[in-house]
Amino acid sequence: MKANSPQVKFITITAENEQQRIDNFLRTELKGVPKSLIYRILRKGEIRVNKKRVKPEYKLVVGDEVRIPPVRVAERNDHPVSAKLDKVAGLEQVILYEDDDILVINKPSGIAVHGGSGLTFGVIEGLRALRPQARFLELVHRIDRETSGVLVVAKKRSALRALHEQLRLKQMQKDYLALVKGNWSSACKVIQAPLLKNTLQSGERVVRVHREGKPSETRFKVEERFQFATLLRASPITGRTHQIRVHTQHADHPIAYDDRYGDRNFDRLLADTGLNRLFLHALQLQFIHPRTEEKMTIVAPLDNTLQQCLTLLRQQKQ
Structure with missing residues (x-):
């Protein structure tokens, strides 16, 4: 079904979009329109705020009237x-x-x-x-x-x-479950190891511990022990790319089925459990609701693959 012909739109800015840059506002309003076209119509003055031309960095205020010309959005x-x-x-x-x-x-x-x-x-x-x-x-x-x-x-x-803002102030509590190689020491409760991001020629991103990296901290607690693996609760204090995966590898306890930082021999020991994916699961998130200010705790159940893996590992202990 063909979309209706685009028409001029007038939008009055509310508190919801206050202090947002006009270019970012337009990218939300004109989903499917190339960024190059958005900036072109801004430069040509086809976008008007209160009947005046504006630059891409203009920050909207409550009551502004934004005129958006006819632009065909990808259907x-x-x-x-x-x-x-x-x-x-x-x-x-x-x-x-x-x-x-x-x-x-x-x-x-x-x-x-x-x-x-x-x-x-x-x-x-x-x-x-x-x-x-x-x-x-x-x-x-x-x-x-x-x-x-x-x-x-x-x-x-x-x-x-x-x-x-809660993320910036480290007011969100994130807890992950990770199945790692070997017998994790209960004394290892925190890893503080700076992480440096590298991009390979293939375009793949790989992170490693390096003194010139960004400060990174993860807290760990042993949840359950198995014959050749440990189930950990990992709580990242910072939010670096691949942080938990690299910190566990740094401790010589890589996560099961990690195709970048893992141990193939460890993965083979788990073959009978049916595990075929990275055993890292964002189990729980605690935060303050942005409007009601109620303390929220959201828990995500493990999928069938992870549940089955743990069930079989528990049977092996008996």
Whole structure:
């Protein structure tokens, strides 16, 4: 079905978008329109705020009237997400909590949080297809593609700002479960090792402990011991890329089925458990609700693959 011909739009700015840059505001309003085109119509003065030209860095204030000229937005049916309807529908099944301000899902392993780097589909694209009426849906934080568990999405800009402030002040408590190689020492409760990010020629990102890296801290607690593995609760204090994965590797206890930082011999010992994915799961997230200021604790159940692995490891102990 063809979209209606685009028409001039006038939008009055509310507190929700106060102090947002006009270029970022337009990228949200004109989803599917190339950034180059957005900046072109800004330069040509086709975007008007209170009937005046503005620069891309102009910050909106309450009451501003924004004029947006006719711009053809890519139709949803042309978007790569349309080929992933099964995954989109699946996201509805993993929603843990939703209200007018936030949406929390139990992200499956193997799905990136957003498209890019050769990926056409991510959680955020899927949720936008699932909630086409939502004017605003943005990731509050990220977890690795291979990692499962709690992921929070803001449905309002005010919620995004409030939750980002909690992240900045380290007021969010994140707890992960990780199955690691060997017998983790109960005395090892904290790892503080600076992490440096490297991009290989292939474009793959690899992180390593390096004195010139960014300060990084993860706290650990032993949850359960098995014959040749330990189940850990890992709580990152900082939020570096691949932080838990690299810190456990640094301690010589890599996470099971980690294709970048793992140990193939350890993985082979787990072959009979049916495990076929990284055993790292964002189990729990504690934060303050951005509007009600209620303390929230969201728990994401383990998927069947991880549950089965633990069940079989427990049977081996008996």
